[in-house]
Amino acid sequence: MADHPFQPETLAIHAGQVPDSATGARALPIYQTSSFVFDSAEHAASLFNLQTFGNVYSRLSNPTVAALEERVAALEGGRAGLASSSGMAAEAMALMTILQQGDHVVAAGALYGGSVTMLAVNLKRFGIETSFVKATDPDAFAAAMRPNTRAVFAESLGNPSLMVLDIAAVADVAHAHGVPLIVDNTVPSPFLCNPLRLGADIVVHSATKYLGGHGTTLAGVMVERGGFAWDNGKFPGMTEPSPGYHGVKFHETFGDFAYCMRARMEVLRVYGSTLSPFSAWQILQGVESLHVRMERHCTNTRKVAQYLKDDPRVGWVNYPGLPDHPQYDLVHKQMRVVDGAPGASGLLAFGVKGGLEAGVRFIEAAQFMSHLANIGDTRTLIIHPASTTHRQLDARQQLDAGVLPDMIRMSVGIEHIDDILWDIDQALNARAG
Amino acid sequence: MNTISELTSILRRHRTIAVVGLSAEWHRPSFFASKYMQSHGYTVVPVNPRYAGSEILGQKVYADLAEIPFPVDMVDVFRRTEDALPIARQAAAIGARCLWQQIGVVNQEADQLVREAGMDSVMDRCVKIEHARLFGGLNWVGVNTGVISAKRRA
Numbered sequence: 001m002a003d004h005p006f007q008p009e010t011l012a013i014h015a016g017q018v019p020d021s022a023t024g025a026r027a028l029p030i031y032q033t034s035s036f037v038f039d040s041a042e043h044a045a046s047l048f049n050l051q052t053f054g055n056v057y058s059r060l061s062n063p064t065v066a067a068l069e070e071r072v073a074a075l076e077g078g079r080a081g082l083a084s085s086s087g088m089a090a091e092a093m094a095l096m097t098i099l100q101q102g103d104h105v106v107a108a109g110a111l112y113g114g115s116v117t118m119l120a121v122n123l124k125r126f127g128i129e130t131s132f133v134k135a136t137d138p139d140a141f142a143a144a145m146r147p148n149t150r151a152v153f154a155e156s157l158g159n160p161s162l163m164v165l166d167i168a169a170v171a172d173v174a175h176a177h178g179v180p181l182i183v184d185n186t187v188p189s190p191f192l193c194n195p196l197r198l199g200a201d202i203v204v205h206s207a208t209k210y211l212g213g214h215g216t217t218l219a220g221v222m223v224e225r226g227g228f229a230w231d232n233g234k235f236p237g238m239t240e241p242s243p244g245y246h247g248v249k250f251h252e253t254f255g256d257f258a259y260c261m262r263a264r265m266e267v268l269r270v271y272g273s274t275l276s277p278f279s280a281w282q283i284l285q286g287v288e289s290l291h292v293r294m295e296r297h298c299t300n301t302r303k304v305a306q307y308l309k310d311d312p313r314v315g316w317v318n319y320p321g322l323p324d325h326p327q328y329d330l331v332h333k334q335m336r337v338v339d340g341a342p343g344a345s346g347l348l349a350f351g352v353k354g355g356l357e358a359g360v361r362f363i364e365a366a367q368f369m370s371h372l373a374n375i376g377d378t379r380t381l382i383i384h385p386a387s388t389t390h391r392q393l394d395a396r397q398q399l400d401a402g403v404l405p406d407m408i409r410m411s412v413g414i415e416h417i418d419d420i421l422w423d424i425d426q427a428l429n430a431r432a433g
Numbered sequence: 434m435n436t437i438s439e440l441t442s443i444l445r446r447h448r449t450i451a452v453v454g455l456s457a458e459w460h461r462p463s464f465f466a467s468k469y470m471q472s473h474g475y476t477v478v479p480v481n482p483r484y485a486g487s488e489i490l491g492q493k494v495y496a497d498l499a500e501i502p503f504p505v506d507m508v509d510v511f512r513r514t515e516d517a518l519p520i521a522r523q524a525a526a527i528g529a530r531c532l533w534q535q536i537g538v539v540n541q542e543a544d545q546l547v548r549e550a551g552m553d554s555v556m557d558r559c560v561k562i563e564h565a566r567l568f569g570g571l572n573w574v575g576v577n578t579g580v581i582s583a584k585r586r587a
Binding site for chain 2: 003016021050246
């Protein structure tokens, strides 16, 4: 008899946490400690040699943080996870684990602004070059590949462009060149989309968004699928003895979770972007209701999108869950069905007639929709990306990232739909000033 | 594929492990795994003709399974897939109760032979990783253990 395959709703509550072995505590204890005692000098040596598993110092691992890592890994259908202090830290670690000076990345142009900056400016300073291509065109990814390309990076659902990545097609492009596909899966959350099951090799999350879900706590998580052929000759750091960890060969020693072990021991341990146990605990409180919240985010957003589309005061609406979205079929293929239609998550973008000025008045007239730079909160959030989240990009980069000058991004919350539509209506009335 | 309950039972019952192909070099996976199992209460019996007569991890090294003068429960194979079949035959001949083929070692004939002999059989898995997955440890490094339970870890 095979092991019972548990559903995501059950994994969201149970994966990664059995009752505490010392106390029997059913809820997850917060192990708020910097360090852990060794049983003996021999035990200490074994831990430092990675010959046994255990906790040494909370910069490297912590039981509360580990529960979050395993839970997100389980929800994504991956082999292992690694948490970090923010989504940006997760993305940085995912890239830095395998990249070095002289390497090249192919990335979708339609990325979160901070991700564009990391690749185009910050990693470039360390001699890592990135080519940005159109997120919706797998052939463009193929055309940009070079002999020194070592990773492909994209978002499953672009923020705020809402461009949809054909994950299986772009994974094929990456694998034909022997490099991994890294997917930022923040916007769908693991409940709505599992890129690893579609061929991606690594997933990164800003857990601050839907995983935590309440707008309280910053965190990031990366997950590896396991099974990528790190020994294909392009990743000597995965197969050769590690100079940073006394000669350990990560791929040979840890097999299908070697990437996360190397990220932990050679990136997290060195650069220190560790998640605090208290933050991990808060994110996990959110994860336990992920499925319930995501269903409501999807159904509310579908109604908001239709309302805006039908409203003469609105110029245009972009929501991948609307049947006339150019990538609706792909959304249907890649994302979970919620209430009879593709669950396209809680982000949409639209333009108010009257352009940027009318849009600004709309934002300022909102009563309970909050004007702030986050997504994936229980609350409905609105922002003008061109002047805020994507301000560091020039006009060309903004267009590549799918940011139009009059675009308003809305992260639809889980308040009552009638109240959300009421606030939108009264704010649209105020747009004329 | 072995289930969680099968692997848990195998690791609970079989406490003496003959490790075929155990290296004396501390950074090799066979050494890692054996040292781990030893520190978790298992008796490790090194089998490797290269080091026969010397000691690894404080235990006498045998050239061959047939030379071991006491019963072993499990034979753990750190050798190439094509070498696993004769090892399986020997394991059955000395009365071992389990053949465990490590990650990357997948000899279907060996698997079939030991199953027909009434022995437990595991392929393409690491004994250390499975122990840490099911009895605790691997969960501390964020690995998806697949364990869903309202009981404390044993």
